[in-house]
Amino acid sequence: MSGDPHTLAGAYALRAVEDAAERQAFEEHLSRCPECELEARGLREAAARLGAALAVEPPARLRGRVMAEIGMVRQLPPVPAADPAPGSGPLSFPVQPPPGPGPAPAGGANPLGGPGFPGAPGSLDGSRSRGGAGSVGGPGSDSPGAGPGGPAPFPGPGQGPGRGSGRRSRRRAASRAAWAPRVATGLAAAFLAAAVGLGVVAVRTGDQLDRARAGGERLAAVLAAPDARTVTRTADGVTGTLVVSRSQGRMVFVSAGLSALPEGRTYQLWRIGPSGAVPDGLTRPGADGRTPPVVLGTPGDATKVGVTVEPAGGSRRPSGDPLLVMPLPPA
Amino acid sequence: MRPTRAVPLDGGRHDRPGLEELLRRLARGDRAAFEQVYDMVAPAVYGVALRVLRDPAQAEEVAQEALIEVWRSAARFEAARGSGMAWVMTIAHHRAVDRVRAAQAAIDREDRVARLEVRRPYDDVAESVETTLEQERLRRCLGGLTELQRESVTYAYYGGYTYREVAELLKVPLATVKTRMRDGLIRMRDCLGVER
Numbered sequence: 001m002s003g004d005p006h007t008l009a010g011a012y013a014l015r016a017v018e019d020a021a022e023r024q025a026f027e028e029h030l031s032r033c034p035e036c037e038l039e040a041r042g043l044r045e046a047a048a049r050l051g052a053a054l055a056v057e058p059p060a061r062l063r064g065r066v067m068a069e070i071g072m073v074r075q076l077p078p079v080p081a082a083d084p085a086p087g088s089g090p091l092s093f094p095v096q097p098p099p100g101p102g103p104a105p106a107g108g109a110n111p112l113g114g115p116g117f118p119g120a121p122g123s124l125d126g127s128r129s130r131g132g133a134g135s136v137g138g139p140g141s142d143s144p145g146a147g148p149g150g151p152a153p154f155p156g157p158g159q160g161p162g163r164g165s166g167r168r169s170r171r172r173a174a175s176r177a178a179w180a181p182r183v184a185t186g187l188a189a190a191f192l193a194a195a196v197g198l199g200v201v202a203v204r205t206g207d208q209l210d211r212a213r214a215g216g217e218r219l220a221a222v223l224a225a226p227d228a229r230t231v232t233r234t235a236d237g238v239t240g241t242l243v244v245s246r247s248q249g250r251m252v253f254v255s256a257g258l259s260a261l262p263e264g265r266t267y268q269l270w271r272i273g274p275s276g277a278v279p280d281g282l283t284r285p286g287a288d289g290r291t292p293p294v295v296l297g298t299p300g301d302a303t304k305v306g307v308t309v310e311p312a313g314g315s316r317r318p319s320g321d322p323l324l325v326m327p328l329p330p331a
Numbered sequence: 332m333r334p335t336r337a338v339p340l341d342g343g344r345h346d347r348p349g350l351e352e353l354l355r356r357l358a359r360g361d362r363a364a365f366e367q368v369y370d371m372v373a374p375a376v377y378g379v380a381l382r383v384l385r386d387p388a389q390a391e392e393v394a395q396e397a398l399i400e401v402w403r404s405a406a407r408f409e410a411a412r413g414s415g416m417a418w419v420m421t422i423a424h425h426r427a428v429d430r431v432r433a434a435q436a437a438i439d440r441e442d443r444v445a446r447l448e449v450r451r452p453y454d455d456v457a458e459s460v461e462t463t464l465e466q467e468r469l470r471r472c473l474g475g476l477t478e479l480q481r482e483s484v485t486y487a488y489y490g491g492y493t494y495r496e497v498a499e500l501l502k503v504p505l506a507t508v509k510t511r512m513r514d515g516l517i518r519m520r521d522c523l524g525v526e527r
Binding site: 042055 | 358360362365366369373374375376377378379381382387391394395398399402403404405406407412413414416417419420421423424425428432463465466468469483484485487488489491492493494495496497506508509510511512513514515516517519520523525
């Protein structure tokens with residue numbers, strides 16, 4: 001880049017610098033020049049207005065797709081506090097390589113931006129390698145199944161890596177209660193992803209294993225349904241996540257934080273509606289407190305899903321108050 | 332949280348938690364907050380994708396990707412560095428532009444320039460801006476730029492062209508285009524009343 005790099009401020013804010021090296025050079029320039037950074041911010045705000053003014057209501061189905069997909073996307077952690085604050089990449093916005101190639105802009109290049117400000121496309125794209133935009137929520141109900149094998153962001157299928165990260169998360173959760181719901185949600189999402197990837201989950205009891213196997217396809221169909229909606233509720237350290245697809249006539253339940261039960265007892269799920277509680281799936285948590293995804297029956301007129309402790313084999317009526325009740329999203 | 336401007340980017344939802352606050356909640360995995368964020372930003376995200384890509388199906392895909400990215404990287408949003416809307420729109424715009432470039436990379440250069448001439452981003456904007464105050468203001472502000480500033484800014488932002496391509500298109504030196512993009516955008520910033 002020749003001359004005053006600062007003349008690039010406009011092009012940069014407009015995403016009109018095509019060459020990554022030039023863009024990077026400009027970002028370095030910004031990191032050394034506070035006024036330039038300030039100007040760049042203002043220009044970015046102005047550029048955003050160019051776009052925001054042209055808002056158009058998206059097709060209604062987009063909402064369902066997005067909501068369904070976030071259940072399978074693990075969120076990035078905040079940028080580590082250790083990052084040198086002012087310097088490295090004030091505005092370094094999504095330095096995103098054109099679709100396809102290369103990794104995200106060199107790792108730590110920029111605290112704000114780098115991996116994180118929108119960026120880190122590498123891993124997102126990774127997680128989307130299951131077929132790009134259309135796949136989740138797209139018609140192919142088996143598409144998610146194709147996915148999670150590849151996606152790096154999730155703990156691998158099966159129990160190995162998943163468990164490791166689960167432990168880590170749990171420790172963090174313990175040390176910092178405020179994070180609990182979030183960690184739990186992350187676990188649930190990771191678990192769902194792993195389960196969908198395999199179509200089978202390593203579980204303790206035989207009935208669950210059968211259920212999970214049989215449920216594999218239905219599970220994928222629910223998660224991929226355009227109308228899938230997700231609800232997460234936490235009570236007494238138990239977090240349940242419910243994915244509901246009325247078009248599929250199914251729901252999927254996963255949870256974290258349920259304590260182990262003595263022999264002869266099981267957790268049972270109930271669909272609760274105007275006509276009372278209808279018995280549904282049974283589940284038991286693994287050693288890590290998580291339950292595998294359970295595919296439940298049709299939402300019908302149910303307004304809630306509840307979890308109780310029952311004798312092994314389940315009951316026809318709930319024998320006690322639910323530990324957790326989750327409202328269904330409105331139809 | 333800073334109050335937004337008279338014509339806020341969030342569509343006037345002053346009475347609700349602002350986008351910045353919602354993004355903070357998102358970062359903690361709050362899905363309910365994400366539903367609100369979706370309501371606030373999805374039209375703008377889809378709108379910019381549609382403007383750049385000019386194809387509803389692709390725009391929808393890109394909007395989906397961008398919104399997922401908002402969820403995924405919410406923890407990286409820092410309110411001190413800019414508004415939530417600018418952050419979201421940057422994600423959306425980059426994705427849309429990158430998609431257009433990837434598609435065009437396949438097209439031979441001459442053909443590409445021929446296409447450039449067909450696309451007149453500003454005309455579109457001028458035609459379609461009748462509905463909202465924000466659009467009216469945008470049109471007025473764009474109208475206040477010199478022709479070269481306006482073309483430089485709109486070809487880049489709405490057309491997804493690089494400054495080199497814009498220079499080629501408008502047959503002006505690179506340095507001129509860079510300068511016009513910058514001073515044009517500065518003028519837009521001041522006219523739109525952008526903070527900071």
